[in-house]
Amino acid sequence: MTPGTIDLAGVSTAYEGSDLPVIRGISFSVAAGEFVVVGGPNGAGKTTLLETINGMLPITHGRATVCGLDVAASGTGVRTKVGYVIQNFAFDPLAPFTVGNVVIMGRYGILGYGRQPGEEDHRMAEEAMRLLGIEDLADRSIGKLSGGQQQKVLIAHNLAKKPEILLLDEPFSNLDLFTRSFVCDILTGIADAGCTVVMVSHAFDALPDREVRILAMKDGMLSLDARCRGDEVEEKIRNLSGSVHA
Amino acid sequence: MLEFLIPNNIICHAVEAMLFASIACSVLGVIITQMSISSIGFTMTHAAFAGASVGIFFGVSGTATAILASLIIAAILGPLSEKARMPTDTILGVLFGMMMAIAIFFVSYMQYLGTAVNASALLFGNVVSLYREEIYALAGISFVAILFVAIFAKEITAIIFNRKIAEAAGIRVRPIYYALLFMIAISVSLSLNIIGGLLLYVWLVTPAAIAYQFCTTVRGLFLSAPLIAGSVSVAGAWFGLQHSLPVGPLTAVAFSGLFLIAVLISPKRRVPKGA
Numbered sequence: 001m002t003p004g005t006i007d008l009a010g011v012s013t014a015y016e017g018s019d020l021p022v023i024r025g026i027s028f029s030v031a032a033g034e035f036v037v038v039g040g041p042n043g044a045g046k047t048t049l050l051e052t053i054n055g056m057l058p059i060t061h062g063r064a065t066v067c068g069l070d071v072a073a074s075g076t077g078v079r080t081k082v083g084y085v086i087q088n089f090a091f092d093p094l095a096p097f098t099v100g101n102v103v104i105m106g107r108y109g110i111l112g113y114g115r116q117p118g119e120e121d122h123r124m125a126e127e128a129m130r131l132l133g134i135e136d137l138a139d140r141s142i143g144k145l146s147g148g149q150q151q152k153v154l155i156a157h158n159l160a161k162k163p164e165i166l167l168l169d170e171p172f173s174n175l176d177l178f179t180r181s182f183v184c185d186i187l188t189g190i191a192d193a194g195c196t197v198v199m200v201s202h203a204f205d206a207l208p209d210r211e212v213r214i215l216a217m218k219d220g221m222l223s224l225d226a227r228c229r230g231d232e233v234e235e236k237i238r239n240l241s242g243s244v245h246a
Numbered sequence: 247m248l249e250f251l252i253p254n255n256i257i258c259h260a261v262e263a264m265l266f267a268s269i270a271c272s273v274l275g276v277i278i279t280q281m282s283i284s285s286i287g288f289t290m291t292h293a294a295f296a297g298a299s300v301g302i303f304f305g306v307s308g309t310a311t312a313i314l315a316s317l318i319i320a321a322i323l324g325p326l327s328e329k330a331r332m333p334t335d336t337i338l339g340v341l342f343g344m345m346m347a348i349a350i351f352f353v354s355y356m357q358y359l360g361t362a363v364n365a366s367a368l369l370f371g372n373v374v375s376l377y378r379e380e381i382y383a384l385a386g387i388s389f390v391a392i393l394f395v396a397i398f399a400k401e402i403t404a405i406i407f408n409r410k411i412a413e414a415a416g417i418r419v420r421p422i423y424y425a426l427l428f429m430i431a432i433s434v435s436l437s438l439n440i441i442g443g444l445l446l447y448v449w450l451v452t453p454a455a456i457a458y459q460f461c462t463t464v465r466g467l468f469l470s471a472p473l474i475a476g477s478v479s480v481a482g483a484w485f486g487l488q489h490s491l492p493v494g495p496l497t498a499v500a501f502s503g504l505f506l507i508a509v510l511i512s513p514k515r516r517v518p519k520g521a
Contacts, residue, residue, distance in 0.1 A: 054414060080416035089408065094514050096463050097407050105404045109416020114397065141462070154411070161415070 002068040003081075004032030004164040004196040006053055010062035013052045021060060022048040024220040032164070035191040035208055036198040039237045040217035046200040047087060049217065050167045053198070054082045067164050080109045083158030087169035087200075091150060093143040099153050100138040103129055106160035121160075128156040131186055147174035155183065165196040172203040180206035204234035216240055257487050259381060260373040264479035264493070266384035267437035271446070272453035272475035273391045274430050276467045279454040280406035285338040286323075286430060287450035292345040293319040294435040295443030298368050299352035308368065309380065312438050316431030319345070324424050349443070371442030371494035373483055384436050391429055395468055398422055403464045445498045449475060452501040459505075459512035478504065 007029045014021035023045040030036055038046050051057045053066055055075030064071040067081045083106070091097070104117055104125040111117060117125075129135040132152045137145065142153055151174045158166060166187070172180045180203065188208035191197045201207075207230030214236055216224035228236055252258040278286050297315025298308035319341055326337050353369075367375065395402060401422050404412035413419045434446055441449055453475035454467065461467045482497025509515070 056410075056413060076416055076418055079414055084414040086410060086414065089411075091408075094458070095407070096458075096461055096467060098463075101403070101464075102407065105400075105407060105412070106415055108400050108404050108412075111400070113401065113418075116400065157411070157415070 002032075004194060005065075005067065006030040006165065006196065006198070007065040008053075008062065009064075011052060011059055011064050012061035013048055013057050014060045022220055023052060023217075025062065026220075026222055027062075028215065028222065028225060030196055030198065030213070032196055033191055033194045034196055035188065035210065035212045036196070036215055037204075037207060037212050037233055038198060038200045038215045038217065039202070039204075039233070040223070044217040045220040046217055047169050048220075050084065050169055050198065050200060053165075054079050054084050054167060056084075076109075080161070081164045083161060083163035083166040085151075085154050085158055085166070085168040085171055087173065089150065089154065091143040093141070095141065095143040097142050098139050099129070099134060099142055099145070100125070102142050102153055103138075103156045103160050106157040110161055124162065125156075125160045128159040131159060132156045133182070148176065148179055151175060152179075152183070155186075159190070163195060165198065166190065168197070168199040168201075170200055170202065172201060172206060177205065184208055204237070207231065207233050252484075256374050257484060259376060259378075260483045260487055260493065261480050262381050263373060263376050263384060263440045264483040264497070265476050266381065266388045267433075267440050268449055268453070268475035268479035269388040269472045270384065270391045270429075270433040271437060271449040272471040273388075273395055273468065274426065274433060275450040275452075275454040275475075276457070276464075276471045277395075277402060277406060277426055278430070279451055279458070280464075280467070281409065283334050283338070284451050285335050285342065286427070287434075288447045289323075289338045289342040289345065290316050290319060290427075290430050290434045291438070291443050291446040291450075292342055292349060293431070294438045294446075295368055296345040296349040296352075297435070298438055298443075299349045299356075302368075303352045303356055309435065309439065312435035313432060315345075316435045317428065320424070320427035320431040323427055324420070367442070368438060369442050369444050370492065371438075371440050371445060373440050373493040374487070376439060380436065380439065387429070387433050387436055391433065392472075394425065394429060398425075399465075406464065441494045441498075445494050448498040448501050449479075452498075452505050453478075456501070456505050456508045459508040459514060462514070474504070475501075 009027050011026045012021040013023050040046055048057060052059060052064060055071045055078045059072050066078045069078050071078050107117055107121040129138060132155055134152050134156060142150060175183060184206045187197050188210060209230055211227055212230050213227050214224060214233055215222060216237055224240055226236060252261055278284050293316045294312035298312040301308040301311025401417050404415060404417055405419055405422060409419060437446055453471045456474050457467050457470035461470055478500050479497055482500055483493050486493035486496045
């Protein structure tokens, strides 16, 4: 086992019926505790890359190893070690789920069938809510929260399982500028503590004040793999021909 | 089972059958309505209907062929919805159409041959025509449905919150989903003779929809839906048989009326006054 590492060797992922694989022959390695920003134009394959890393999409070529596990063979095992904050979500305002319910659900995969959450699980869920500053929302219905609050709940849901790797798909899309900075500080903190952070983002105004790694994608392939400070990411991405972002 | 409460054997059997059918259907109904795949309900009921029609046509047990047809649909539904990369509802729509066509073909052909008496009972149900073994089987599937929800409560809760988020959390979603399909298949097949293929969908969807108007927790839904379904079904069976009214349609109308009232008085829909 190699906690927090990602190794992709010539990985391609294709959907049925598509002319070309969505990501094609991608190879890179990420060490534990790295803070990776994945950029690129719409349709470049960024979300597909995240879902390939956590084993939610079939790998048609190549080999992916995450936390020392072969993703193709042990998808569920990988997902118990990897957090994934999805991009598109919409919750019914009348849905019978409180914030507390949703955050503790982050622990269910680790527990496995038949085991109920114990004191330790509830403690970790509370800790994650405190970290995101949403502990006062614990009894509120998730469907009645704002998009930004729901985004924080989903981040807390993933942090509750103490992931070795945290994948985030556009985590800032629902957040105001102040909250972006607040969430970025949390992500920087967990990366400093050894959790690998891989974040797809078009918002470069709240990246950490530390060295980050940029993986830029275009047409399903890597077009840039570089390291720079957080405040230099936007310039680096803009300098790539044909991939200007809002 | 309930003879000590209801001395009349016919009414007693009808009440027992309605009670157990309503418990199994409503417990599973909470899951399918919350997952927004309630069209599984009418696809399965029509698979059972088609299976039973074929069975009657060939002179074998309608219940056995209904179970077989529903299980086949359950077995192909999961892989097909994943393989075809289409929304589950689209797949269900296609299968529903196919099952309905098979059922209508055999029912029509039996009408042409003059042997459609049993087949029409499949459409509208017949609460007094059950064998003792069928009531025991319904009691069994109700118990299994409750046990399934109790054992996999946390996985089911996560899946009905959001299937993709549950999968990303490391929950093995597929076995739970397939188990759900198989249990719905058996429940609707066993309930077909009592409630009928055209009305069974009401038992799968409406009690959960009524409970949803009042419950703020998943646990509350799983407790309230069978309670509502059981109470209305037992009252419907008793009242219908006492007054020689068709039990299935009467109870279905009662469910629908109750749903309308529930929507009107739902505390979840109340708009705060002032400010």
